[in-house]
């Protein structure tokens with residue numbers, strides 16, 4: 001049995017029913033993704049649009065491709081025909097462009113709004129307040145080709161369990177509050193290799209796990 005098969009099995013034993021595993025395959029070659037595919041994995045996450053397009057072209061059609069990285073407006077068109085879920089939407093302008101490109105393919109593209117939960121400055125995302133303002137905007141009614149189905153967050157890159165718990169807890173509280181008013185919100189995407197069990201204990205139902213499945217990434 002391959003290492004990837006074993007890693008996947010191990011991660012899956014930690015996932016309660018109802019938690020979706022996004023296998024984050026960025027920087028990894030198609031041959032490596034195919035090992036996960038052969039092991040039954042069908043949901044893959046990438047953070048660069050061009051890289052995702054290349055893999056989509058080469059790989060089987062029954063894969064769900066998730067864009068988990070920051071999205072530049074001018075690149076939405078390359079993935080609009082096939083992307084299943086865009087995790088990191090952080091502006092109305094981006095939603096508008098996704099809507100426009102989805103319309104060209106007669107699709108409705110599902111999106112998550114990225115809420116900023118980390119202390120670090122470098123992380124993208126909106127404040128909880130801005131997220132609420134966006135959700136309440138009348139202008140959203142004009143966007144018939146997008147569907148906002150949940151929230152996504154990235155915690156601080158730290159081993160400090162208390163801080164992580166606080167950040168995940170904050171996102172879950174925000175999610176619960178907004179869900180009361182916006183019942184279409186069903187997905188809460190939080191948790192990565194180092195912290196997904198903690199994220200799940202704080203209510204995550206979609207985890208984005210890369211290195212725990214595919215091993216460390218080599219960016220050189």
Ligand SMILES: *Cc1c(COP(=O)(O)O)cnc(C)c1O
Pocket residue numbers: 024026047068069154191192193194208209210211212
């Ligand atoms: C790379 C990445 C992940 C996965 O990170 P690992 O620590 O390898 O599990 C999850 N979410 C986002 C947004 C990422 O860019």
